[in-house]
Amino acid sequence: MSYGSAALVPRRVSSPAEAREVVEVEGAALVSGIASEEAAMEFGRAMLGDDLVRIGRQIEATRANAEAEGAIVDAQPADERGRKREVSRDTTLPMPPHNDGFAFGDEAPDRLFLLQARPAADGGENFLIDGLALVDLLPAALAEFVRTVPIDHSEPGIPQGAVHPILRTTPAGLPQVRHHPFLAPVSDDDWPAVRAWLDAVVSARDTGTRFRMEAGEMAIVDNYRVFHGRHGYADPNRLLYSIWGWTTSAVAVPRRVLDIVHAGQPVG
């Protein structure tokens, strides 16, 4: 079974209103001519209007930052299940597909803006995977597991205090499907099903269509439905900004800036 057909190449849009509609229906859209991080946030505000609760800069993705943040996370201890946090320290490897903010559970943003300020000279192609489309491609028993069996969505050392199916319906009535490399079952008997889901998502990345964003292009993503990432690159000048937005449909909206690198660690 090839899961590559769940890969999503975002359709180009030209206005905030069109972006809103295309993201709602198709899960992602692509816009060009975004000159700065502030312009990206301005586009997001125009797109989401009165439904916007919070928007803010989150990640400045460069090779140097990946290496520096990777070193901090590598020094953090394993959790009580022996799971160890890691971030994509080696940028020459493809990133695990993920929803941004997965460490924060219900506080993850429902809208994501990925602004390519400077593409890599070589490599670093982007990928998006439509999680809902992928669930529809799964064998029936695995799709049933994904829809019904609660699992642990926490990142090692950052407990969430609740378990949910991989695909759930939010209080606002919207589907939310999640993937990151640290998903774990509640019961060890369910490891084969969880691993099958992890493998299906990575297979979709490795067999699906990828796309290249040029300088000033921005992917706008339904972060509850679509997993994202990039393939490997080495160019030290590549720069991508990740901006997080929360709407009135988000499960929970944080009242602070979320710190991915130090999440779960004692303050001080």
Ligand SMILES: [Fe+2]
């Ligand atoms: Fe990300």
